[in-house]
Amino acid sequence: xxxxxxxxxxxxxxxxxxxxxxxxxxxxxxxxxxxxxxxxxxxxxxxxxxxxxxxxxxxxxxxxxxxxxxxxxxxxxxxxxxxxxxxxxxxxxxxxxxxxxxxxxxxxxxxxxxxxxxxxxxxxxxxxxxxxxxxxxxxxxxxxxxxxxxxxxxxxxxxxxxxxxxxxxxxxxxxxxxxxxxxxxxxxxxxxxxxxxxxxxxxxxxxxxxxxxxxxxxxxxxxxxxxxxxxxxxxxxxxxxxxxxxxxxxxxxxxxxxxxxxxxxxxxxxxxxxxxxxxxxxxxxxxxxxxxxxxxxxxxxxxxxxxxxxxxxxxxxxxxxxxxxxxxxxxxxxxxxxxxx
Amino acid sequence: xxxxxxxxxxxxxxxxxxxxxxxxxxxxxxxxxxxxxxxxxxxxxxxxxxxxxxxxxxxxxxxxxxxxxxxxxxxxxxxxxxxxxxxxxxxxxxxxxxxxxxxxxxxxxxxxxxxxxxxxxxxxxxxxxxxxxxxxxxxxxxxxxxxxxxxxxxxxxxxxxxxxxxxxxxxxxxxxxxxxxxxxxxxxxxxxxxxxxxxxxxxxxxxxxxxxxxxxxxxxxxxxxxxxxxxxxxxxxxxxxxxxxxxxxxxxxxxxxxxxxxxxxxxxxxxxxxxxx
Numbered sequence: 242x243x244x245x246x247x248x249x250x251x252x253x254x255x256x257x258x259x260x261x262x263x264x265x266x267x268x269x270x271x272x273x274x275x276x277x278x279x280x281x282x283x284x285x286x287x288x289x290x291x292x293x294x295x296x297x298x299x300x301x302x303x304x305x306x307x308x309x310x311x312x313x314x315x316x317x318x319x320x321x322x323x324x325x326x327x328x329x330x331x332x333x334x335x336x337x338x339x340x341x342x343x344x345x346x347x348x349x350x351x352x353x354x355x356x357x358x359x360x361x362x363x364x365x366x367x368x369x370x371x372x373x374x375x376x377x378x379x380x381x382x383x384x385x386x387x388x389x390x391x392x393x394x395x396x397x398x399x400x401x402x403x404x405x406x407x408x409x410x411x412x413x414x415x416x417x418x419x420x421x422x423x424x425x426x427x428x429x430x431x432x433x434x435x436x437x438x439x440x441x442x443x444x445x446x447x448x449x450x451x452x453x454x455x456x457x458x459x460x461x462x463x464x465x466x467x468x469x470x471x472x473x474x475x476x477x478x479x480x481x482x483x484x485x486x487x488x489x490x491x492x493x494x495x496x497x498x499x500x501x502x503x504x505x506x507x508x509x510x511x512x513x514x515x516x517x518x519x520x521x522x523x524x525x526x527x528x529x530x531x532x533x534x535x536x537x538x539x540x541x542x543x544x545x546x547x548x549x550x551x552x553x554x555x556x557x558x559x560x561x562x563x564x565x566x567x568x569x570x571x572x573x574x575x576x577x578x579x580x581x582x
Numbered sequence: 583x584x585x586x587x588x589x590x591x592x593x594x595x596x597x598x599x600x601x602x603x604x605x606x607x608x609x610x611x612x613x614x615x616x617x618x619x620x621x622x623x624x625x626x627x628x629x630x631x632x633x634x635x636x637x638x639x640x641x642x643x644x645x646x647x648x649x650x651x652x653x654x655x656x657x658x659x660x661x662x663x664x665x666x667x668x669x670x671x672x673x674x675x676x677x678x679x680x681x682x683x684x685x686x687x688x689x690x691x692x693x694x695x696x697x698x699x700x701x702x703x704x705x706x707x708x709x710x711x712x713x714x715x716x717x718x719x720x721x722x723x724x725x726x727x728x729x730x731x732x733x734x735x736x737x738x739x740x741x742x743x744x745x746x747x748x749x750x751x752x753x754x755x756x757x758x759x760x761x762x763x764x765x766x767x768x769x770x771x772x773x774x775x776x777x778x779x780x781x782x783x784x785x786x787x788x789x790x791x792x793x794x795x796x797x798x799x800x801x802x803x804x805x806x807x808x809x810x811x812x813x814x815x816x817x818x819x820x821x822x823x824x825x826x827x828x829x830x831x832x833x834x835x836x837x838x839x840x841x842x843x844x845x846x847x848x849x850x851x852x853x854x855x856x857x858x859x
Binding site: 441471490503511520581 | 630631737738739740767768769770771772773775776779794795796797798800801824834835838839840841842843844845847849851852853
């Protein structure tokens, strides 16, 4: 078992993170602002929001990949195991990615090299990151394919990516990342491109892996139904900032921000047939650079109070022992979460 | 009388060639599939990747010719039509694709994209075409200020609305919707499904709605056809499929739909007592 450096200290602590990207006019446009959340050892936390909410930009900043994608971290701090990462030189990053943290993406087939067998790719990764010898690395590759529940791992290790289905490719990606024994696994929409039955199995695999290895999980998704399968805490993002966060029970059963309630209501529920209409959030998320004044959600919000919600940008404040929301009306409005039974 | 009758269509794709140019693998994508679609009705075709559902959608529009079988659209034998006749019939059968980014021409403004079918198929002048495009865009919720914008300036949900407006330009009777909301965020998905549903009611449209996601189908479909390995494994009214699915595969698809109820530390679904603070 791994040792924690300081008891009680979160594994990951993001504080006031700000990320910018070049704008068309030559300046910088803020894309993520004031994002703060923590993730404890062994915990799984979800970053939830629509495209354009800043969830992926936030996760890439945690992985130190902001520069690669053309942006820059403009402020705030990212601490991993007590160590500040925002000013870490690239050489140090290379040592941290792999055994520290690893990431899987939505398109597993695009993340694998078609010219090498999956065994070669996993072995290469552990040789580079863990310094294992040839034979040990190869044995590790077989062991990992077995861990991610690919049948006949010892044979499949010799196969090329094209002979694996989308779901199996995602398992290979997970095997490659987990081979370095990371403490944090970041999964960005890992099941969005997959069939529902395959999605179910990948989510089960992630749960099994957490139980077996104790790896912490940062799960990035637009879909609260998927997130419910494996996350203990949920951070909801909208237009570049956190609008609500809390335990899964807080967020699903007692949402305190109208955006969260809207996301929950958009999920199709069995038995909706009678009305034959889904509840939708009207309008669309504003692009970075055109965020409205006041609450960034007020234009789409059914609970907006003109003269208040459109004027001052609200702070995120505690709304319960484990929950925070960025809504000035949080205490005045009744929102419904999911109901059971 | 039904609008569309498909009887016993099959299609096998040959892939991989050996040195003599002969195919080395034959993939039976659709095998002996029959269906009938009424006017104003929505039939969902559901299944996983490789089930043959998208191929079936393309066969119906004769974008792919089946090896065997018969397709009758509004009394016309579709497979017997000459190219020019087929072109005329195509006005009445349209398609919406999963990825609006690649189905719209990036160099055409939104108004031009929607007006283009009118240029190809009618004698309307430019002003009349653009007026019609503006009306349709207005109906799908794309305001006037977007008319001169280009696809790159629109979000995925907005682009899918534009694709829907374009499909409506020639007043079709049938639209094949191939995973029309699969690439969209959950919240936007609901908007687009509601729009498709409203348009169907207003215009008496028939939909062949291809989807891998059964959760969406309940809202939009009247009947459901479940496909696996190129064959139909079960079909029935949407209520029957959801309430008492008979085929094991359908049951598996239904049970795989994620439920938005979090799990506790032991992995069990939480049961929330209502009324707690």
